[in-house]
Amino acid sequence: MHLHQSVGPAGDPVIEPVECESISLSPSGSIDRVKITNDRWYHCRCNANQWRPGGGCGEPGCHNISCERCFKRCHECYKPLCLEHASHAEVNGQQVTYCSRCLAALRQKRFLHTAAKLLLSPFLDFGGGPAK
Numbered sequence: 001m002h003l004h005q006s007v008g009p010a011g012d013p014v015i016e017p018v019e020c021e022s023i024s025l026s027p028s029g030s031i032d033r034v035k036i037t038n039d040r041w042y043h044c045r046c047n048a049n050q051w052r053p054g055g056g057c058g059e060p061g062c063h064n065i066s067c068e069r070c071f072k073r074c075h076e077c078y079k080p081l082c083l084e085h086a087s088h089a090e091v092n093g094q095q096v097t098y099c100s101r102c103l104a105a106l107r108q109k110r111f112l113h114t115a116a117k118l119l120l121s122p123f124l125d126f127g128g129g130p131a132k
Contacts, residue, residue: 021033021034043065044082046070048067053065053067056080058099072097073097
């Protein structure tokens with residue numbers, strides 16, 4: 001039996017079986033050999049035997065690990081993100097991944113830009129047509 005020891009989220013040691021082989025004698029007298037492998041899954045629900053690890057989430061308190069296919073980074077600050085903490089926004093017609101902090105800053109910037117444009121539109125021409 002092969003065992004793998006790692007550290008859990010609370011800092012305690014975690015021991016899990018990775019692979020096991022059982023040899024037994026069947027009732028008919030033949031020797032049976034069974035190999036048991038433990039399938040491991042990433043937080044994104046992808047099989048660890050099929051996909052390489054992409055990385056761990058950088059949000060505080062999150063210990064999720066995603067595969068390389070599902071692993072994302074924030075477009076602004078490049079923080080590593082799991083699927084649970086990755087937020088998406090449309091920028092110039094493309095879906096872009098953001099962390100919660102950068103997405104909040106983007107929304108605030110868009111709100112202030114729209115409010116300033118609305119308040120200043122009677123006085124300035126923003127290239128959308130003649131000034132009123």
